[in-house]
Amino acid sequence: MKLPAILATVVGAGLALLSWSQTWYDLVLESSAGGGASGDAIAVPGSIASPALAALGLAGLALVAALAIAGPGIRIVLGVLEVLLGGSIVLAAVVAIGDPVAAVSPAVTDATGVAGSEPTAALVATVAPTFWPTAAVVGGVILILAGALVLATATRWPASSRRYRGARLEEDGPGESVPPASDRAIDDWDELSRGDDPTDDAGPTDGTGPTDGTGRTEPNR
Structure with missing residues (x-):
């Protein structure tokens, strides 16, 4: 089960990173908002709506390399970390989905110069979500499942390649040694x-x- 767990980790972390770089919301400001024509949609990417996804996605990719060479005991620790990492991605995406006006507030500030949660909320006419917030949630769920798979099967994974094992120097024979x-x-x-x-x-x-x-x-x- 080593390969499926690692592939699932790659997919989950990659999906979180990809969604972070895509448009999450199409924002339309009120006609009274200054700066920019009324009715023009502003694309709000995941880097604004949920900036934490970048670090979480990169951490997921780092887990891939660690899982590939870790021993049974370390795999269990990494599995727990992966479950927590997937849960953090789900939480970061759900927060943005639950309050889209707050998620697009930095974009409103960039477009109008108005700061503050209430003033920026008053300038928002509509916020239309795209598919990518849901994709981020899916990526987090995949990481949770991959971490659970690691915890369930870590002790049964095949040993790592010999190139990752420590070298051991042997003497030529009993009582024999080669001087430096x-x-x-x-x-x-x-x-x-x-x-x-x-x-x-x-x-x-x-x-x-x-x-x-x-x-x-x-x-x-």
Whole structure:
């Protein structure tokens, strides 16, 4: 159930982000409102009507990457966070749907220069909603369901790829270890200081000269 849960998270968070960037309401001001011709509709995007959706949607996408590599214990924590995240998206959208006049108030201020909830509400003639507030609610519900799925199946997900596991260094054998390169360089330097050649496989010299490969020692020249 790992893939369905992750795909559902992508869909829910993506739908919340997409709705945030779209038009939520078509606003028409009263004829007495200053600035702008009367009767012209003003498109109010989700970034104005429900600005919190951007951060919530991005957090949902971040959960996707975390779920893909998390262990069983962390998945449960992420599942709880995903349920809470989906509920927050639903709440942010429902608040804007429940009071559209308050949701479009910043747009009224931008168009007329009038601030304050009551003055801006008096300037609103009509507020026509679009499909996108409902789409944001749907995205939040999908995230809630995806989080519940994670909680129900987190311990049965397959293990993550080996590339995400910690590396473990093993010794070559019992009691054997490879000295660090820095130690080997110091040993070679000490041998050179004593007059020995560290690259000579025949071993250190004893003053009688190197061997000739047959076990006999050649005289020094």
